[in-house]
Each structure stands twice: as C-alpha cells, then as structure tokens.
Amino acid sequence: MGTHVIKMPDIGEGIAEVELSQWHVKVGDLVVEDQVLADVMTDKAMVDIPSPVHGKVIALGGQPGEVMAVGSVLISIEVEGAGNLKESDKPAPVAAKEAPVAPKVEAVVESKPAAPRTAPVCQGPMVAREADERPLASPAVRKHALDLGIQLRLVRGSGPAGRVLHEDLEAYLAQGQSNASAPVAAAYAQRNDEEQIQVIGMRRKIAQRMQDATQRAAHFSYVEEIDVTAIEELRAHLNEKHGASRGKLTLLPFLVRALVVALRDFPQMNARYDDEAQVITRLGAVHVGVATQSDVGLMVPVVRHAEARSLWDSAAEISRLATAARNGKASREELSGSTITLTSLGALGGIVSTPVLNLPEVAIVGVNKIVERPMVVKGQVVIRKMMNLSSSFDHRVVDGMDAALFIQAIRGLLEQPATLFVE
Structure with a gap:
C-alpha cells in the first residue's frame, strides 16, 4: 500500500491561497476517482476538489474556514501500489475534527x-x-x-x-x-x-466584500418610481404570443435592455474604478451582473455582451446563470467581469432598498416590487402598476445629477417600452 497526497491546486488568476470551505469526506472514508473531496473558496467562486484516485482517506490537511496556501497538503489517501509519496516524506496526519456546517x-x-x-x-x-x-x-x-x-x-x-x-x-x-x-x-x-455559527466560506467572502465596498466607495443612492403598466402589458402580450415557443419573459430582460440603451448616453455608469491606480475604465461592452441569492450565499453571475442580446436571449441566459449559481455550478468566468449590476428582491422587494456596490463597478440598479396604486393621469384617478428603482453609485466617480438623469432615462424607456427597440 502507498500514500497519495493531494495538494491544494493552483486555481489560476494569480491566487496564492484559498479558504477550505467544506469537507465531503472524513478520515476512514473510502473514495473513488472523481469523487468530490472538498469545496474551496476563492475570491470569486466555490471550486470542487475531486479525487484523482481510488483509496481510503487517512489524513485531512485542514479544517473548514482555514485559509490554505496553494501547494499545501490538502488530503492524504491510502492507495494500492506505491502512491505518489515516499514513506519517509509522509506528513504527520492532522486529527480529524467535527467540522462546523457553514x-x-x-x-x-x-x-x-x-x-x-x-x-x-x-x-x-x-x-x-x-x-x-x-x-x-x-x-x-x-x-x-x-x-x-x-x-x-x-x-x-x-x-x-x-x-x-x-x-x-x-x-x-x-x-x-x-x-x-x-x-x-x-x-x-x-x-x-x-447556537454559534462560524462565518466561513461564501458567507465570509460576502462579509469581506460588503465591508470593503462600503469602506472604499462613497455610496449614494437615488430612488425613483416608475409606471410599469405599459411594459407589463407588453410582457404579458409577448408571453401569450411567443411564450410556448420562445420561453416566458420576466421583467429582468426588459430591465437589461433598458440598461443597455440608457448606457449609450451615460457611458460613465458602465465603468470600473481602480482606486489604487486612480484610473476609471469605461467599457463599450455591457456585461450585466445579475445578483442572485443561492444556498451558499450571494453570487453575481454575468450576462456577457448584453448589448448584443435580444429579449429572449437575455432571458435564457439569465435563467441559465441563475440555475448554475443556485446549484453551485457557476464557473469563475461566469461570476466575474461584470461592468454594472442589476439586483432584484422580486416579490419581496419592498418599497426602497440601498444596494451595495459590486466593486470595482460604479453603479448598481436595484429593483423593488411592483404594486398597484391609484395615480392621477390626465386629471383622472386610475389604478397603475408602479415600481421603484433604488440604485446606488460611487460618488467618487459619478455625479449626483448624472445618476438622476441616468435613472430618469431608464424610467422613460420602461414607461414607453417601444423606445427600447427604436434605433
């Protein structure tokens, strides 16, 4: 019998250390090739570590919540044959402890x-x-x-x-x-x-990113109400006519389209700010991050090149990415590279929210719930479907007037939905 040692792999992107998030095995377990042994957390995503061999777990190299260097011993497995480690080089086993559940x-x-x-x-x-x-x-x-x-x-x-x-x-x-x-x-x-619960894994990364964002950026928020009666009627009509063949549309792809069109006149919102280098990078491509809550924490999968997508294309991509994020299957590439973020609490959206920027972005657009309210239209009291946009901006980069005009542009596009498609 021999010992096969699995070291913390180089996950790429210059990452030197990762956090051990969760073990899927314990000392004494028999494992097979390709079986997931552990989850590790980078700054951007959760990564599965599979076993390359069949064998028996004889030592674990760390505990959940521990930050481990790339190349350090992750796990030792007893295998038939010589293994990949000489007897004289075997590390002392780390006693297995009951790992707290994140x-x-x-x-x-x-x-x-x-x-x-x-x-x-x-x-x-x-x-x-x-x-x-x-x-x-x-x-x-x-x-x-x-x-x-x-x-x-x-x-x-x-x-x-x-x-x-x-x-x-x-x-x-x-x-x-x-x-x-x-x-x-x-x-x-x-x-x-x-009950005491350790803040580890994705929860710790979220806490760190939120704290970093609020400490580094000069947040300010702007709230505007929008009459979405017309666009909801359009959405219902399109779903009735094309839903069976093209898929159902939610409001999100319309919001993505509104962002794309509005950003043509407000390119300063589609930007990243490197506050260390003091450089603002404005991007032509609109990569929309769609904030998604999952069972492992908040993730922001990215709809890439939203400027080149139709409503149904955006809807399909949003659905695909959200499913991948909720199932913990989203890749690092799918969770990075956004230029502006859209966040929505759906039916629980409340009246007003103050979303936290997804650094290094400079703008995030938050969607609140749709409610029916009596409104005065042309001197008459009528029932309309109303929705608030609660958006935040980095005041170091975005002026208040520009932020207000940007949200007003989105409002105009959503209240007159035909303008979303007029070139």
Whole structure:
C-alpha cells in the first residue's frame, strides 16, 4: 500500500491561497476517482476538489474556514501500489475534527408553484419556537409556506442550522392529521438554547466584500418610481404570443435592455474604478451582473455582451446563470467581469432598498416590487402598476445629477417600452 497526497491546486488568476470551505469526506472514508473531496473558496467562486484516485482517506490537511496556501497538503489517501509519496516524506496526519456546517443564506429565487390556500391546511409535527422567533428559511420557502397556509414557525427544518426547506413543507403536509393532537402549548414553550455559527466560506467572502465596498466607495443612492403598466402589458402580450415557443419573459430582460440603451448616453455608469491606480475604465461592452441569492450565499453571475442580446436571449441566459449559481455550478468566468449590476428582491422587494456596490463597478440598479396604486393621469384617478428603482453609485466617480438623469432615462424607456427597440 502507498500514500497519495493531494495538494491544494493552483486555481489560476494569480491566487496564492484559498479558504477550505467544506469537507465531503472524513478520515476512514473510502473514495473513488472523481469523487468530490472538498469545496474551496476563492475570491470569486466555490471550486470542487475531486479525487484523482481510488483509496481510503487517512489524513485531512485542514479544517473548514482555514485559509490554505496553494501547494499545501490538502488530503492524504491510502492507495494500492506505491502512491505518489515516499514513506519517509509522509506528513504527520492532522486529527480529524467535527467540522462546523457553514450557514446558508437566504436565496431569492422563484418559488415552487403552489395553489393558494385561503385557510390553514392540516398540520404536521410542530416545533417549539417563540411567537416572535423567525425560523431560518429562504424567501422562496416563505412564499411557498404562505401559499400553503402554513405557519412556518411550526415546521421542523431539516437543513443546516435548522433551515426550513421546500421538502420540509411537503413533509409537513404529508403528515396530515396524524400529529394533529400535538399540544399547541409546545409552540409557546420557553427556550434558552444558543447556537454559534462560524462565518466561513461564501458567507465570509460576502462579509469581506460588503465591508470593503462600503469602506472604499462613497455610496449614494437615488430612488425613483416608475409606471410599469405599459411594459407589463407588453410582457404579458409577448408571453401569450411567443411564450410556448420562445420561453416566458420576466421583467429582468426588459430591465437589461433598458440598461443597455440608457448606457449609450451615460457611458460613465458602465465603468470600473481602480482606486489604487486612480484610473476609471469605461467599457463599450455591457456585461450585466445579475445578483442572485443561492444556498451558499450571494453570487453575481454575468450576462456577457448584453448589448448584443435580444429579449429572449437575455432571458435564457439569465435563467441559465441563475440555475448554475443556485446549484453551485457557476464557473469563475461566469461570476466575474461584470461592468454594472442589476439586483432584484422580486416579490419581496419592498418599497426602497440601498444596494451595495459590486466593486470595482460604479453603479448598481436595484429593483423593488411592483404594486398597484391609484395615480392621477390626465386629471383622472386610475389604478397603475408602479415600481421603484433604488440604485446606488460611487460618488467618487459619478455625479449626483448624472445618476438622476441616468435613472430618469431608464424610467422613460420602461414607461414607453417601444423606445427600447427604436434605433
């Protein structure tokens, strides 16, 4: 028998060290070739480390959350034959410890379809939570629970740190009346437990990037309301006519198109600022980052060359990238190189938000939810669909007047959607 040592690989882009995010194996496990052994986190993406051999894990080279240098020993595997390490060169094994599970953050994704309920459905096993305690769950799961008439605080979560998943809602429903006799008082029982969760992996990278952005850039935000009645009518018409053959359109590809057209007159928004070199780089190509929440954290996959894409092309690319990001399959190339970012909280978008810049970009456009409101149009009170854009800019590079004019240009394009396609 021999020992095969796997070292932390050179992931490229000049990266000298990476963070060990999660082990998928432990000492004593039998592994096969191409089996994923660990996840490591770079500044831009999560990377799987597969096994090149069959064998038995005999030592782990680090613990989740540890920053490891490229070329350091990641894992040692006992293999048949000589292996790739001489007996005299074997490193001392690192004792395996119980690795803490990295917390997942809320994902902003489309919820699973569910028929709305007007009354609570049958309840499954209840969980004792304080009345004001907010259970861990993604916005999609919260929406799903609301549609099903389920009180989320009563559902036992099977995800990390007790996170409630879609599967938990289905299991809750499947229990039917079998647990209907569970004492209601349990839901109001006092709790004094505590839980500590390490900030590692993607969550730590997000924290570092957000802190860096707010410390380095001079943020200012600008909010404008937009009448999206006309463009929503156009979207519904296109979906009815072409949805079956070309795919359904959300509002996002229209917003991407509006960005592309508006940037022709405001190229200073489609830029990156190198504050160390004191250089602003304006780009002709519009690479739109679409902020996407995933189970491993906030990611910004990039719709490249949005200026050359049709509505359906943009829609297909946004969908593809969002799926890849949520599944943790987005590549480093797909998560880097954006020139301006579009962020949306969908139905949970609230009235106003203050998005944080995705450095080194100088502008980010935030989309709030669409609501119907009475508006005065030509002296008459009518119901219109209204939506706010809450956008942030780097005041070191972008003047307030230019930011306002830029958002007003987007407003004009969305309120008169034919102008999106007039060259």
